Amino acid sequence: MIEVKDLHKSYGKSGKINALNGISFNVNDGDIFGVIGPDGAGKSTLFRILASLIMPDSGTAIMNGYDVVKDYRKIRQIIGYMPGRFSLYQDLSVEENLKFFATLFDTTIEENYHLIKDIYQQIEPFKNRRAGALSGGMKQKLALSCALIHKPEILILDEPTTGVDPVSRKEFWDMLARLKEQGIIILVSTAYMDEASRCDRIALIREGELIASNTPQGIIDDYSDILWAVEGSRMSAILRELRKYEKIKTSFAFGDKIHITVDESLQIGELKQYLINRDFRDVGINPIEPTVEDCFIALTN
Amino acid sequence: MRYSDNLHVKQKGIKMKQFIAFVNKEFRHIIRDNRTLLIIIGMPIVEILLFGFAINMEVQNITVAFYDPSPDAITTGITERIKENSYFNNQGNMPSVAKMEEAMQKGDLDLAVVFQQNFQEDLVQTGNAAVQLLANSSDPNRGSISATYATAIIAGYQQEQMELMHIPFQIQTENRMIYNPQMKSSYMFVPGIMGLVLMIICTIMTSVSIVREKERGTMEVLLASPLKQGTMIFAKTIPYMVISFIDFIIILLLSYFVLGVPINGSLLLLFLVALIYISLTLTYGLTISTLVDKQMNAVIFSAITAMIPVLMLSGMIFPVGNMPVVLQAFSAIVPARWFIDAVRKVMIQGQGLFMIWKEVLIMIGMTIFLLGVTIAKTKKRLE
Numbered sequence: 001m002i003e004v005k006d007l008h009k010s011y012g013k014s015g016k017i018n019a020l021n022g023i024s025f026n027v028n029d030g031d032i033f034g035v036i037g038p039d040g041a042g043k044s045t046l047f048r049i050l051a052s053l054i055m056p057d058s059g060t061a062i063m064n065g066y067d068v069v070k071d072y073r074k075i076r077q078i079i080g081y082m083p084g085r086f087s088l089y090q091d092l093s094v095e096e097n098l099k100f101f102a103t104l105f106d107t108t109i110e111e112n113y114h115l116i117k118d119i120y121q122q123i124e125p126f127k128n129r130r131a132g133a134l135s136g137g138m139k140q141k142l143a144l145s146c147a148l149i150h151k152p153e154i155l156i157l158d159e160p161t162t163g164v165d166p167v168s169r170k171e172f173w174d175m176l177a178r179l180k181e182q183g184i185i186i187l188v189s190t191a192y193m194d195e196a197s198r199c200d201r202i203a204l205i206r207e208g209e210l211i212a213s214n215t216p217q218g219i220i221d222d223y224s225d226i227l228w229a230v231e232g233s234r235m236s237a238i239l240r241e242l243r244k245y246e247k248i249k250t251s252f253a254f255g256d257k258i259h260i261t262v263d264e265s266l267q268i269g270e271l272k273q274y275l276i277n278r279d280f281r282d283v284g285i286n287p288i289e290p291t292v293e294d295c296f297i298a299l300t301n
Numbered sequence: 302m303r304y305s306d307n308l309h310v311k312q313k314g315i316k317m318k319q320f321i322a323f324v325n326k327e328f329r330h331i332i333r334d335n336r337t338l339l340i341i342i343g344m345p346i347v348e349i350l351l352f353g354f355a356i357n358m359e360v361q362n363i364t365v366a367f368y369d370p371s372p373d374a375i376t377t378g379i380t381e382r383i384k385e386n387s388y389f390n391n392q393g394n395m396p397s398v399a400k401m402e403e404a405m406q407k408g409d410l411d412l413a414v415v416f417q418q419n420f421q422e423d424l425v426q427t428g429n430a431a432v433q434l435l436a437n438s439s440d441p442n443r444g445s446i447s448a449t450y451a452t453a454i455i456a457g458y459q460q461e462q463m464e465l466m467h468i469p470f471q472i473q474t475e476n477r478m479i480y481n482p483q484m485k486s487s488y489m490f491v492p493g494i495m496g497l498v499l500m501i502i503c504t505i506m507t508s509v510s511i512v513r514e515k516e517r518g519t520m521e522v523l524l525a526s527p528l529k530q531g532t533m534i535f536a537k538t539i540p541y542m543v544i545s546f547i548d549f550i551i552i553l554l555l556s557y558f559v560l561g562v563p564i565n566g567s568l569l570l571l572f573l574v575a576l577i578y579i580s581l582t583l584t585y586g587l588t589i590s591t592l593v594d595k596q597m598n599a600v601i602f603s604a605i606t607a608m609i610p611v612l613m614l615s616g617m618i619f620p621v622g623n624m625p626v627v628l629q630a631f632s633a634i635v636p637a638r639w640f641i642d643a644v645r646k647v648m649i650q651g652q653g654l655f656m657i658w659k660e661v662l663i664m665i666g667m668t669i670f671l672l673g674v675t676i677a678k679t680k681k682r683l684e
Contacts (some may be wrong), residue, residue, distance in 0.1 A: 048521075048683065051525045052525070052682070053521060053524055053525060053682055053683045054682055054683050054684050055682060055684075072681065072682075073527070076524075076525055076526055076527050077527050079525060081521075081522065081525035082522075083518055083521045083522065085518050086518075087517065087518035087519050087521055087522050088519065088522070089326065089330070089519060090517075091329070091330055091333045091334065092326065092329060092330075096326075096329065099322075100322055100326055101522075101526070103318055103319060103322035104319055104322065104523075104526045104527065104528050105526060105527060106318065106319075106527070146522075
């Protein structure tokens with residue numbers, strides 16, 4: 001159980017930069033909790049506070065009964081922390097890194113091998129290779145193994161999938177799903193909105209403020225706008241035309257489509273005609289279910 | 302009671318295991334980094350050889366000429382003695398003092414030896430005769446040392462003659478240079494190089510190795526673990542302490558066998574002095590690591606506050622006694638100054654602990670002070 005209450009943190013002289021501006025949320029036991037937001041939203045600051053690495057200006061965070069400020073020694077025994085960038089010893093081998101971190105936490109690789117087996121087996125063939133020579137995906141697996149080797153109660157993963165290829169990203173989330181079965185609370189941050197669905201609950205944050213906290217489906221269910229996807233060949237020209245149309249509330253490029261929210265009175269045929277009149281003949285318009293990213297955009301507008 | 306005892310023992314056990322694992326890791330970092338390894342082993346060797354042979358601060362090849370208006374047995378004897386000496390390069394006799402001055406002005410001559418008329422006659426009859434030594438002091442150091450060499454040779458000759466002829470000579474050229482009769486510069490710089498090399502290894506390398514953990518983000522992971530800061534810092538110093546001792550031994554061996562610098566005092570005392578200085582410079586490295594966050598800054602900070610003062614103010618190159626009073630006072634806070642003083646006293650002069658207690662106490666005091674600063678500045682968190 002994690003209870004975060006009204007965390008504030010600012011940086012710079014006289015606190016000019018507000019990294020966190022009153023964040024509160026709760027995480028239930030055994031949940032994968034995703035903190036989702038763009039770069040600079042304050043995700044790393046939040047996680048560093050929870051990992052007892054920096055102190056909040058105000059507010060409290062209690063993790064499994066321990067205060068991150070007062071009981072920082074205890075916190076450091078029960079958490080497994082994986083920072084945003086690869087932070088293992090590049091000149092030590094895979095096995096030496098793992099062994100070193102096992103010893104720091106007064107355990108051995110053998111003692112908790114069952115926990116990391118799934119993950120570590122994939123990099124075990126390279127256990128004598130120096131960590132610096134591993135691929136991005138393998139580095140992530142090693143870092144996760146090192147963060148897990150002492151059987152933490154809470155796993156804090158700061159943007160673990162940033163800069164990792166899509167296949168490895170999917171594998172990584174599969175691994176987290178299996179870890180969840182061990183009863184470990186997993187806190188994970190990401191800037192990829194499409195990963196939200198892999199979490200039990202998510203918190204959307206932007207510029208240090210919590211926009212919404214719910215299950216991914218709950219967040220989608222709260223979405224009240226009418227959402228259409230527009231596709232066609234000359235996307236940027238279409239986008240320009242759409243933005244001129246007064247019955248369209250918002251329009252955003254979304255992969256190879258444009259997502260628009262529209263006024264209730266607008267019919268698909270009407271919009272199609274509008275575009276055909278402007279010489280966009282091959283457009284397709286379909287109503288769609290919102291994604292978490294659509295919700296994020298709607299909530300931040 | 303028993304439970305808490307067990308817990309205590311277990312805690313101790315963890316710390317020791319962590320400590321050993323950390324020391325182990327540090328050694329691996331060093332061994333796997335070829336550049337660091339090269340610096341550690343190469344630096345003392347290169348510096349000793351560089352200072353020993355290339356940067357020779359001894360005065361050699363002194364060009365000398367003689368003016369002897371009335372050659373006799375004694376003047377010839379003195380002339381021969383000077384000619385024979387390996388430090389002098391003989392230009393022969395010159396017809397007049399004016400010619401010698403001319404040669405000196407052109408820079409062809411360092412030293413002119415001018416005998417008076419009827420040297421032997423006067424010496425035997427009055428017990429008094431004069432030799433004038435004209436030294437080219439455009440390089441004051443070279444000038445004075447050339448004259449001193451010649452004076453010493455003449456004095457030596459007189460001494461012999463006096464014993465042979467049983468004539469009471471009046472002229473007493475008392476110019477004895479103790480401990481370093483040939484003014485060998487290796488006696489001066491060997492302690493200096495020790496001071497410098499140990500400073501570089503202990504201060505720069507220790508601070509860089511800690512700051513590297515901050516820069517690469519591994520400090521973040523270490524801080525989020527149960528590892529205590531004290532354990533980490535202490536473990537960091539161990540490999541550099543070992544390396545420093547290896548370097549100290551390399552320098553000792555090279556200076557003894559290659560440069561012929563004697564070890565006149567107690568070897569044990571010398572190692573004790575080195576141990577104290579190594580602890581001091583390691584602590585200073587730790588202090589620096591608490592003040593900076595980038596490896597480059599650690600190097601610059603160490604170079605400015607540690608290396609340059611060692612070179613300029615420690616007495617390694619420029620004698621402290623020749624400095625302006627302000628700089629002399631400033632040199633008192635340069636750790637290497639006290640180390641170099643102590644090493645010179647023990648190694649060259651063969652003195653005991655009783656004669657270096659001041660240096661030893663000052664170094665211990667500095668260590669305690671820096672340790673206090675380090676502990677006060679060490680953070681439990683990232684900021």
